[in-house]
Amino acid sequence: MPRYMLLTKYDVDSIGAGPMSEWDPDDITAHLEFLRALNQELIDNGELVDMQALTGPELAKIVTFDGQGSPVVTDGPYTEVKEVLAGYQLVDVESEARAIEIAARVSAAPGPGGVPLRNRIEVRQLMGPPPGGDV
Amino acid sequence: MTSTARIEDLLRELAPQVLGAVVRRYGDFDAAEDAVQEALLAAAMHWPAEGLPDNPRGWLIQTAVRRLTDQYRSDQARRRREESAALRELPGAEPAQRDDALVLLFMCCHPALTPASSIALTLRAVAGLSTAEIATAFLVPEATMAQRISRAKQKIKASGIPFRMPAPQEFEARLRSVLHVLYLLFNEGYTSSAGTDLHRTDLSGEAIRLTRAMHAMLPERSEVTGLLALMLNDARRPARTGAHGELIPLAEQDRTRWNRPAIAEGVRLAATAMSGGVVGEYQLQAAIAALHDGAERAEDTDWPQILGLYGLLARLSGNPIVELNRAVAAAMVHGPRAGLDLLAPLDKRLPGHYRLDAVRGHLLDMIGDTEAAAAHYRAAAARTTSEPERQYLVTKAAKLNQHNR
Numbered sequence: 001m002p003r004y005m006l007l008t009k010y011d012v013d014s015i016g017a018g019p020m021s022e023w024d025p026d027d028i029t030a031h032l033e034f035l036r037a038l039n040q041e042l043i044d045n046g047e048l049v050d051m052q053a054l055t056g057p058e059l060a061k062i063v064t065f066d067g068q069g070s071p072v073v074t075d076g077p078y079t080e081v082k083e084v085l086a087g088y089q090l091v092d093v094e095s096e097a098r099a100i101e102i103a104a105r106v107s108a109a110p111g112p113g114g115v116p117l118r119n120r121i122e123v124r125q126l127m128g129p130p131p132g133g134d135v
Numbered sequence: 136m137t138s139t140a141r142i143e144d145l146l147r148e149l150a151p152q153v154l155g156a157v158v159r160r161y162g163d164f165d166a167a168e169d170a171v172q173e174a175l176l177a178a179a180m181h182w183p184a185e186g187l188p189d190n191p192r193g194w195l196i197q198t199a200v201r202r203l204t205d206q207y208r209s210d211q212a213r214r215r216r217e218e219s220a221a222l223r224e225l226p227g228a229e230p231a232q233r234d235d236a237l238v239l240l241f242m243c244c245h246p247a248l249t250p251a252s253s254i255a256l257t258l259r260a261v262a263g264l265s266t267a268e269i270a271t272a273f274l275v276p277e278a279t280m281a282q283r284i285s286r287a288k289q290k291i292k293a294s295g296i297p298f299r300m301p302a303p304q305e306f307e308a309r310l311r312s313v314l315h316v317l318y319l320l321f322n323e324g325y326t327s328s329a330g331t332d333l334h335r336t337d338l339s340g341e342a343i344r345l346t347r348a349m350h351a352m353l354p355e356r357s358e359v360t361g362l363l364a365l366m367l368n369d370a371r372r373p374a375r376t377g378a379h380g381e382l383i384p385l386a387e388q389d390r391t392r393w394n395r396p397a398i399a400e401g402v403r404l405a406a407t408a409m410s411g412g413v414v415g416e417y418q419l420q421a422a423i424a425a426l427h428d429g430a431e432r433a434e435d436t437d438w439p440q441i442l443g444l445y446g447l448l449a450r451l452s453g454n455p456i457v458e459l460n461r462a463v464a465a466a467m468v469h470g471p472r473a474g475l476d477l478l479a480p481l482d483k484r485l486p487g488h489y490r491l492d493a494v495r496g497h498l499l500d501m502i503g504d505t506e507a508a509a510a511h512y513r514a515a516a517a518r519t520t521s522e523p524e525r526q527y528l529v530t531k532a533a534k535l536n537q538h539n540r
Contacts, residue, residue: 001251002520046255046283049275092275094249127522 002125003049003092004099008106009120010086017111027112034109042091042102053087086119090126099123142182145191146175150263153195155235157203158298164242165288166203168260174198175263236261237352238300240345241309243287244316247294252287253316254323259284262341272338273323310353314362314417317346321366339369357411360404361418367401368424370394382527386433398428419448438467455484459494471501489518493528500535509535 020028042048060076089106093099103121111117150171157167174195188194243257258264258272270280301309324338346363353359374388383389405425408418423444430436445461458481466474475498478491485491496511509532516528 043278044282044286046252046275046279046281046286048279092273092279094251125520127525128520129523 001092001094002096002099002128003090004096005124005126006089006091006099006103006106007122007124008086008088009083009122011083011120017115017117023112027110027114030110030114031117035106038102038105038109039089042089047091047093047098047102049090049092051087051089054085057084083120096123096125099125139183142179142187145187146178146195147263149192149195150175151236151239151261152192153199153235154260155237155239155298156196157199158239158242159235160200161203162298163203164291164298165285166206167199168288170199170202170206171195173202234300234352236348238298240313240349241301242291242296242298244309244313245291245294245296246308246312247296248287248290250316250319252283252290253312254320255280255283256287257316257320257345258341262345264341310356310358313349314358317342317349318362318365318417320345321369324369339366339372342366343369355411357408357413358415358417360411361408361415361421364401364404364408364421365417365424367397367404368428370397370401371428376523380523382523385427388433390431390433393428401425402428414447416448416452419444419451423448436467438464442468455481456490459485459490463494463497466498466501471498474498475502487518489515489528492518496528496531500531505535505539509539 017023020031023031039048039051042051057076062074062076063071065071089102091099091102093102100123103123107119107121108116109119153174154167154171157171158164161167177198178191178195182188182191240257240261243260244253248256255269255273258269259266264272266281266284267277269284270277273280300306321339321342324340324342343363343366346359346366350359350363371385371388371393373394374390374392375383377383401421402425405418405421408414409422411418423441426437426441426444442461442464445457445464449457449461458477462474462477462481465477475495478495478498481491492511492515496508496515499505499511500508512528512532512535516525516532519525519528
């Protein structure tokens with residue numbers, strides 16, 4: 001079955017929900033419970049391969065290197081980047097349609113006041129082995 | 136003392152027969168499977184030291200049934216279940232033991248299940264692989280695979296599929312369903328051979344083993360023979376990839392690296408399958424594969440006959456991918472322009488499909504239109520979901536670009 005990476009992009013400005021640390025604690029609980037239940041459902045369906053949340057951009061480092069001397073390492077956050085990769089789910093599903101269906105659920109995870117966050121979920125298929133038969 | 140390896144082989148062979156026998160008697164697939172697992176474990180522990188019992192299959196069935204009745208005895212619904220079990224044990228209705236494994240396969244590949252669930256359940260219940268082994272083979276966590284298998288079993292239970300040979304009027308459809316699942320399983324293994332993980336179960340090997348067993352049970356069914364013949368082309372595997380997993384097209388393969396005995400068996404079976412009455416898709420594909428196998432060098436390939444077979448296959452299956460292969464064969468017989476002509480109607484049927492671009496690139500390359508060929512190879516590379524294939528197509532485009540500069 002095809003595998004898809006569902007990348008959750010978090011854009012503070014466009015969503016207007018503000019950083020989670022400023023939410024009502026009950027809203028945080030509801031948000032995390034929603035994702036926990038969704039992931040459990042994916043496990044029960046036999047669809048979840050992996051899921052991870054990433055540390056915030058405050059801990060990010062950007063590394064560039066030209067192969068000589070020492071690499072250039074810069075600390076985050078980067079004010080010029082508004083969209084942050086918050087985490088991902090790796091799913092093994094019947095079809096792209098199913099991956100999109102799951103992505104839609106993730107996007108509608110509740111934010112402050114239970115209002116769906118409408119995070120942008122990027123759906124990317126993983127590269128697989130060669131197709132059957134000879135080329 | 137019996138060697139552990141021999142006992143393992145014997146247990147894997149007997150497992151589906153034993154499970155089939157227990158399910159037939161008690162109906163409860165889930166509980167029967169647990170009980171059979173325990174019986175197999177007990178055998179693996181005792182037999183190496185104590186030697187094989189006189190009737191290993193009987194020993195396993197008896198042990199599993201004992202576990203199952205122990206289980207039922209501690210169960211509230213014991214009486215009801217024992218009664219229904221007793222009803223199922225009709226005197227004299229004991230079918231031959233080989234049928235149990237076959238009925239089990241029909242059950243696991245039931246059309247009510249998705250192909251992915253059927254594959255998982257077949258590997259577990261018929262091939263006797265552990266859930267961990269299946270999970271590793273499909274690169275998913277064990278918990279995920281365990282759920283997939285458990286849901287498949289629940290679905291069988293809920294749909295009330297009886298444990299018996301399909302009725303004559305539904306036999307053909309059910310047989311197609313089993314063959315399709317085995318074919319998909321084979322392709323899973325065939326395509327993942329480029330992987331470097333030595334611990335991955337050899338899925339195409341499992342598919343061949345299961346199809347071989349099915350062929351032994353249904354020797355008169357030429358589609359089963361054809362499928363087995365087709366699968367034996369796994370023998371080309373050593374030549375299909377280079378040292379770093381890169382794809383090597385059929386025309387450039389070092390044919391001395393093919394597994395000759397398996398190829399010979401495949402060719403022989405393909406001939407048998409073609410002479411056995413109504414010819415279906417698997418027989419035709421096997422026959423085409425046999426023609427490739429028969430060519431000592433790529434240039435010796437009997438393309439006119441392959442073209443004819445693709446024509447039959449296209450009419451039978453209506454599959455546009457078959458049309459692509461037919462276009463390649465037509466190009467080899469009548470020249471690349473004839474092939475390109477056959478591709479034209481496929482733009483509507485396979486819009487944006489990378490293989491259409493890949494084949495078009497190949498045929499344009501044959502004509503000498505290297506610029507257009509490179510563009511199609513690039514388009515194909517952008518849309519394939521296969522990593523080795525992307526590398527192959529990108530390299531093709533890059534070589535043509537270099538040539539064009």
